[in-house]
Amino acid sequence: MASNLAVAVLNGIVWGLIMALIALGLNLIFGLLHIINMAHGALYMLGAVFSWYVIELTGNYWLALCVAPLAVGLIGLALERGLLRTIEDKPLVTIICTFGIMLVLQQLALTYFGGTARRIALPIPGRFPLFDLQYPVMRIVIAAISAAVMVALWLFLNRTRYGLWMRAVVQDREMAVALGIPVHKVYMWTFVLGSVLAAFSGVLAAPIVSVDFMMGREILIMAFIIVIVGGMGNLWGSVITAVVISLIHGVGSIFVVPSTATVFSLGFMILVLLVRPQGLFGE
Amino acid sequence: MLKMSGICCYYGKGQVLHGTTLEVREGELVGLVGRNGVGKTTTLKAVMGMIPARAGSIAFRGEELAGVPAYRVPRRGISYVPQGRHLFPKLTVKENLEIACVAGEIDPAKLEEIYGYFPRVKERLGQKAGTLSGGEQQMVAIGRALIAKPDLVLLDEPTEGLMPLLVQAIAETVQAINRRGTSILLVEQNLKTLKEICHRIYIMEKGAVVYEGTPSEIEAAMDVQERYLSVKV
Numbered sequence: 001m002a003s004n005l006a007v008a009v010l011n012g013i014v015w016g017l018i019m020a021l022i023a024l025g026l027n028l029i030f031g032l033l034h035i036i037n038m039a040h041g042a043l044y045m046l047g048a049v050f051s052w053y054v055i056e057l058t059g060n061y062w063l064a065l066c067v068a069p070l071a072v073g074l075i076g077l078a079l080e081r082g083l084l085r086t087i088e089d090k091p092l093v094t095i096i097c098t099f100g101i102m103l104v105l106q107q108l109a110l111t112y113f114g115g116t117a118r119r120i121a122l123p124i125p126g127r128f129p130l131f132d133l134q135y136p137v138m139r140i141v142i143a144a145i146s147a148a149v150m151v152a153l154w155l156f157l158n159r160t161r162y163g164l165w166m167r168a169v170v171q172d173r174e175m176a177v178a179l180g181i182p183v184h185k186v187y188m189w190t191f192v193l194g195s196v197l198a199a200f201s202g203v204l205a206a207p208i209v210s211v212d213f214m215m216g217r218e219i220l221i222m223a224f225i226i227v228i229v230g231g232m233g234n235l236w237g238s239v240i241t242a243v244v245i246s247l248i249h250g251v252g253s254i255f256v257v258p259s260t261a262t263v264f265s266l267g268f269m270i271l272v273l274l275v276r277p278q279g280l281f282g283e
Numbered sequence: 284m285l286k287m288s289g290i291c292c293y294y295g296k297g298q299v300l301h302g303t304t305l306e307v308r309e310g311e312l313v314g315l316v317g318r319n320g321v322g323k324t325t326t327l328k329a330v331m332g333m334i335p336a337r338a339g340s341i342a343f344r345g346e347e348l349a350g351v352p353a354y355r356v357p358r359r360g361i362s363y364v365p366q367g368r369h370l371f372p373k374l375t376v377k378e379n380l381e382i383a384c385v386a387g388e389i390d391p392a393k394l395e396e397i398y399g400y401f402p403r404v405k406e407r408l409g410q411k412a413g414t415l416s417g418g419e420q421q422m423v424a425i426g427r428a429l430i431a432k433p434d435l436v437l438l439d440e441p442t443e444g445l446m447p448l449l450v451q452a453i454a455e456t457v458q459a460i461n462r463r464g465t466s467i468l469l470v471e472q473n474l475k476t477l478k479e480i481c482h483r484i485y486i487m488e489k490g491a492v493v494y495e496g497t498p499s500e501i502e503a504a505m506d507v508q509e510r511y512l513s514v515k516v
Contacts, residue, residue: 168371168382175369178331179427180357180385 003131004254010130012250014139014208016243017146018201022219023226023238024153025197031170031233032190033088038098039079040198040223041216042105046072047199048206048215049113052120061123061207065145069199076195080188088187102216109213117212142204149200150239157235166190170233225265229272231282241280244268284309284466285330285361285435289339290349292322292329299325301490302339307435307468312461314477315470316512317487323470324366326487327437330468331363332356343435358386362428366439366470368420372413376404376423379412383427390432396463397426400456418449425456435466442476454480474512478502486511 026040050068055061079101087093124141127134157163169176169186177183202215209215226245230237245265252261272280285307292300299322307313315323328334330341332353341348343359357363362383370379380397381389398405401422407415412423421441428436438457442450450473458480461467471477477484478498486494486501488511494504501507 164374164378164382167374167378171371171373172369174333175365175371176382177353178333178357178363178365179383180354180431181382182354 003133005251006130007133007135008250008254009247010135010139011253012247013243014143015250016246017143017150018205018208019219019222019226019246020239020242021146021149021197021201021204023223023230023242024150024235025194025201026223027227027230027233027235027238028197029191029194030227031235032166033084033187034091035084035088035094035098035191036091037194038095038220039101039105040098040194041218041220042102042109043072043076043195043198043216044202044205044219045109045213045216046075046105047202048211049109049202049213050199051203051206052113052118052211055120061120065200065203068203069196072199072202073192073196076192077188079195080191084191085184085187102220106213106216113213115213117210119210120206122207138207142208146201146204149197153197162186162189222265225269229269229279231279234279234281234283237279237281284311284344285468286342287326287330287339288342290326290329290336290341291338292325292334292336294325294334299490300329300336303329303487303491304339305485305492305495307466310461310464310466311482312458312467312469312480314481314484315468315487316472316474316477316484318512319472321487322490323487324439325490327363327365327439327468327470330356330361330437357383357431357433360432360434362431362433362436364424364428364436364438364441366443368417368424370412370415370420370423370427372411374412375409376412376415377408379423379427380404380430383431385431389430393430393432397429400459401426418445418453421445421449421453425453425460429460429465433465435468436460438467438469440470440472442471442473450476474501474508 022040022044026037029035029037047068050071051064054064054067083097084094087097122136122138124138126137128137157167165176165181165186168181169183173183226238226242229245230241245268248268249261249265252264288304290300290303291298303322303326315326317323325334329336330348332348332351336349343361348356348359374382403419404422404426407419412420415423425441441457442453445453454476457467457469469477469481478501481498483495483497484501485492486507493511494507496504
C-alpha cells in the first residue's frame with residue numbers, strides 16, 4: 001500500500017507539473033489576448049508528433065525537446081499573424097476560429113502521422129527502488145525539467161523588460177500603448193510562447209503517454225478545468241491547481257480505475273466553483 | 284511645436300471633434316478648458332494616436348503625427364498622463380516608472396528630478412501602485428510621463444478628485460516642470476487653476492476651440508466665461 005501510494009503521489013506530481021506547463025500557456029494567452037484557445041491541445045499534440053518524427057530521424061530525444069517546440073512556435077506565429085490578429089477583439093469568433101484550427105491540425109496529424117498510437121522509448125531507461133517497486137528515473141527528470149521551465153518563465157515575466165510589458169498589457173492595454181509599448185508584438189510573442197509551452201509539454205509527456213493524433217483533446221479539457229479552478233489569468237494559481245488535481249487523480253487511481261478517477265478531479269472542480277466561482281486564486 | 288488643425292474624430296458614427304485647431308509652442312504651458320463632454324480628452328487622445336483623426340493634421344516639430352501608430356507617438360517625445368491616472372495597479376511604483384522608458388534605461392538624473400518634485404514617490408518605490416492614495420498615484424503618473432524625457436506632456440485633469448491642498452501643490456509642480464523646459468498641454472475643468480499657471484488658454488465647446496487668450500484676456504472677457512463655462516464672476 002505504501003509503495004502504491006508513493007507511486008501515485010509521484011505520478012501525480014510529475015503529471016501535475018506537465019499539466020501546469022500546458023495550463024500556463026493556455027492561461028497566458030487568455031490573460032493577455034483574451035482568447036480562449038481551443039487549439040491549445042492540438043498544439044500540445046503537434047509537439048509530441050513532431051518529436052516522434054525527430055526521434056525517428058535522429059534517435060535523439062533531447063534534440064526533439066528543443067526542435068519540436070520551436071517548430072510549433074513557428075506555427076503559432078503564423079496562426080497569430082495570419083488568423084487571430086484580424087479577429088483578436090472578438091472573443092466568440094476567436095473561439096470558433098481556434099476550434100477550427102484544432103480540427104484542421106488533428107486531421108492533418110491523422111492524414112500524415114496516422115491513426116495508430118505510437119510509443120517513444122524512455123530516453124533515460126534507468127529505474128530506482130521506491131519501497132518494493134521500481135520507479136522510472138525519466139519521470140523525475142521530466143518533472144525537474146517542467147519545474148525548471150516554470151522558474152525560467154517566472155524570471156522572464158518578472159525580471160525582463162518584455163515580461164514587464166506583458167504584465168502591464170494584462171492590466172491596462174490602452175495605457176500600455178500610450179506609453180509606447182508595441183502591444184501587437186507583445187500579443188504575437190505571447191501566443192508564440194503559449195504555443196511553445198504547449199508543444200514542450202507534449203514532448204515531455206510523449207515518453208509517458210503514447211503519441212496519437214487525438215491526445216490533445218482530453219488534455220485541453222483538463223487544462224481548461226485547471227485554469228478555471230486556479231483562477232482565470234492567475235498563472236501561479238494554475239500551477240498549484242494542476243498539481244493538486246493531478247494528485248487527486250493519481251491517489252484516486254489507487255482505489256478505482258484511472259478513467260473513473262477523473263470523477264474525483266471533476267468533483268473537486270465543482271466543489272471549488274460552488275464555494276469560489278472566481279477560482280481558488282482568482283480575484 | 285504641436286500644431287493641430289481641423290481635427291475631426293469619431294466614436295463610431297458620432298462625431299466628437301469638429302475641426303479642432305490649437306497650438307502649443309516651445310516651452311509653453313497651455314490650458315484647455317471646457318464643460319464635460321466637449322472633447323478635451325478626445326483632443327489629447329487624438330494627439331497620442333489613440334483615436335484616429337479622420338480629417339485634419341497634427342504636426343509635431345513639423346512632422347505629421349496623424350496616421351502614426353499610437354505606440355510610436357511617445358518615441359517622438361510626447362508623454363501622456365490620462366484622466367484617472369491609469370497606473371498599472373499590480374506593478375510596483377518603480378516598475379511603473381521603468382515601463383515608460385521603452386527605448387532604454389532610466390536616466391538617474393531625471394529620476395532625481397522627479398524625486399525633487401515628489402519626494403513621496405521615492406518613499407513608495409517598492410509599493411504596488413494600486414495601494415497608493417489618489418494624490419500619490421497622480422504623482423507617480425506625472426513621474427511616469429516625465430521619466431521618458433518628453434518635450435511635450437499632455438496632462439488630463441491631474442487635480443481631479445484631489446483635496447484642495449494637493450490641487451494647489453500639483454498645479455505648482457506642473458508650473459515648475461514647465462519652467463524647466465517641458466512644454467505642457469493641460470486639460471482642466473477648473474479655470475481658476477489654469478489662469479494662475481498657464482501662458483495661454485483655449486476654451487472648447489462642442490468639439491471645437493471657440494476661444495483663445497491669455498489668462499488676463501480671459502479674465503477681461505466675462506461674456507466668454509459665462510457663455511462657455513457658466514462661471515459666475
